[in-house]
Amino acid sequence: MTGTDSRDKTRAAQPRRGRADKATAIVQAACQVFGRDGYSRAGIDTIATEAGVSTRTIYNHFPGGKEELFRSVMRWSSERVRDEQLAQLRRYLDPERPPHPADLERDLLALARAWVGLMTDFRDHFALVRHIYAEAGHIPTDVLDAWQETGPRAVGGELTSVMAALDDHGLIDVHGDPAQAVVHFMALISTEITQRSYWGVSPLPQEEADRLTAAGVRAFLRAYGSAG
């Protein structure tokens, strides 16, 4: 569709030429473009311009062409975001030292807010993820599996451990399936925000996002609080 033509030739950084970190510049720009336009619509020329790099340089760094570049972007971006998510998780919920019961909601909310914040901080990544979802049938299964493993599943696994620990200390009741509690937690804190923000196209005002996040956390605690 024509829609909003999102290309903007003026934005390209001035051509700081001849560095060795061209590779990361390329991957970074490719993450933007792939996330914005998807695999088919994304053009190598666009990526090159956005990275301040010659088209030829891309093929020097990624002999496999567009496909290899896309796979590299998947790996790079998902690892970057995973690390950030894990950092926030460890910041607010330490499995070793479970919070005081009165602070549980506060800590869960802090984590939820932090994670929701990452959705706007790493907008390109999550746009890319949506394209991965949509094009799952066109991505080789092993690539998809590897991505799931090092990305979403790693974070889910960590949070699952935390949930299990909280359950052990009687702070919540996972009803026998901590992994399920994790999925429900993530679904409750993020679904409405992604929908209402048109999946990141037009972000919500901070206070509204906070309100929805808090509502999700409260619903989660009603479903999984140790009182229930």
Next chain:
Amino acid sequence: MTGTDSRDKTRAAQPRRGRADKATAIVQAACQVFGRDGYSRAGIDTIATEAGVSTRTIYNHFPGGKEELFRSVMRWSSERVRDEQLAQLRRYLDPERPPHPADLERDLLALARAWVGLMTDFRDHFALVRHIYAEAGHIPTDVLDAWQETGPRAVGGELTSVMAALDDHGLIDVHGDPAQAVVHFMALISTEITQRSYWGVSPLPQEEADRLTAAGVRAFLRAYGSAG
């Protein structure tokens, strides 16, 4: 990406030529192809073959070409699924006659199962929806708004009325925001299934899907049951 080459020339229905329902055949095939391949990757030739129709006929029916066809598919598919979803909703939850409290879980679960079942019955549609999500930035805002209005929002609105009615009768407690309860309900019953089934690419066995749906409904009732 190369991945699985999903084209299959042998599948095209035998060319029952010269009907007036060519238009619907085209839209139906286009729904499949757009859902499988996305807007950019989808080819007019592929759609024509899959519909058992000449390429030229597509342009006779849709002078606006690919774009108009895509918009028609969006409207057609979303209305079809919306009607089906509304039918299931009215089948299991009548706002006029709220269920007996003991039957609430049973009815909610029946609705949830029915809706989850639609996700496989209308696999093409939901694949298309994922592409719409991913390409939201490339679809004109008014088209996107119209789609939301006649599709997802219509269903959400109906379910919101039902939730409000259930709240009025003391069967659940929506905590002041029935619309939010609706989003949480949908998130809880569908998130894990869509994720685990690789977004419809490799469907889950029936019993597993049932288990996850039931877990979602139970979590919802713990969060929004009138007892809580």
Next chain:
DNA sequence: CATATTTTGCAATGTCCGTTGTACTTTACC
């Protein structure tokens, strides 16, 4: 400064694909 490596600009190639015009065939309808 000299040499090896990296980057670049540019042209060219090949392919895919949306779209259109045209002449011919099939179907619907009276």
Next chain:
DNA sequence: GGTAAAGTACAACGGACATTGCAAAATATG
């Protein structure tokens, strides 16, 4: 059966785009 509408086959145009080769220029390294 004959006429009008709808469908088809086919060829062709034009543009977008991934990819490559090559020679010149810039950069790093010693």
